[in-house]
Amino acid sequence: MDNITIVNSASVNDSISILGLIVEADFVVQLVMLILVMMSIYSWTVILSKKKILLDSKRDIKNFSAYFSTDKTLNELQSQIPSSSTMADIFSSGYKEFTHLELGDKQANAERAYRLMNTTANSEIERLDSNLSILAMIASSSPYIGLFGTVWGIMHSFIGLASVKQASIAVVAPGIAEALIATAFGLFAAIPATIAYNRLSSKIGDISHQYTAFIEKMFVIFQR
Secondary structure, eight states: OHHHHHHHHHHHHHHOOHHHHHHHSOHHHHHHHHHHHHHHHHHHHHHHHHHHHHHHHHHHHHHHHHHHTSSOOHHHHHHTOOSOOHHHHHHHHHHHHHTSSTTSOHHHHHHHHHHHHHHHHHHHHHHHHTTHHHHHHHHHHHHHHHHHHHHHHHHHHHHHHTTOSSOOHHHHHHHHHHHHHHHHHHHHHHHHHHHHHHHHHHHHHHHHHHHHHHHHHHHHHHHO
8 A cells, every 4th residue: 555655755756847837827826936036137138238348348448548548738638639439528528628728727627527527427437336226126126026926826725726526745745836836936036137137236336436536536536
């Protein structure tokens, strides 16, 4: 008798697969899984695009800093800026404002240039920050959406037991397994989004600090 039970359990386990559970899941659970898959795809799209943008920004800072450190006057730097970039825009906005009124108060010109450079830098930081809030939303909401699918699936499984005369683990297991897959989908979407959000926010903060340091340096140069 025990041998028959073991064989039957083994055959049930062999017949269960993740793909089969997804296909045979309740419509609501399938809908939850589809939503989570779409959220995961969108989050990875944002992650990869932001990573490329931040790499370009860091490369721009490195290249412009190397160019700026050469022994050239501000006039030469302005006339020979190698390419249009954020750092070049920050420098040009400050330099043009500082030299706008050559006979004016140099201190007042320097302060206006300082504010304008900060405005240019803040606009770039806002651009880098765009869509990060979506990553935060996906990171925080995905587990709850997956949990909703799990609760719904388990509830559906127990409702189905009402029509079964003799309940066994072989009857309950598939329904609970397909319900738990929804939670796995939620974690699959949330974990990368959480890690990426924290990592990208840290990199944007580093870029912001470098912009601020350059602006402060330019302000000191203008005040001389």
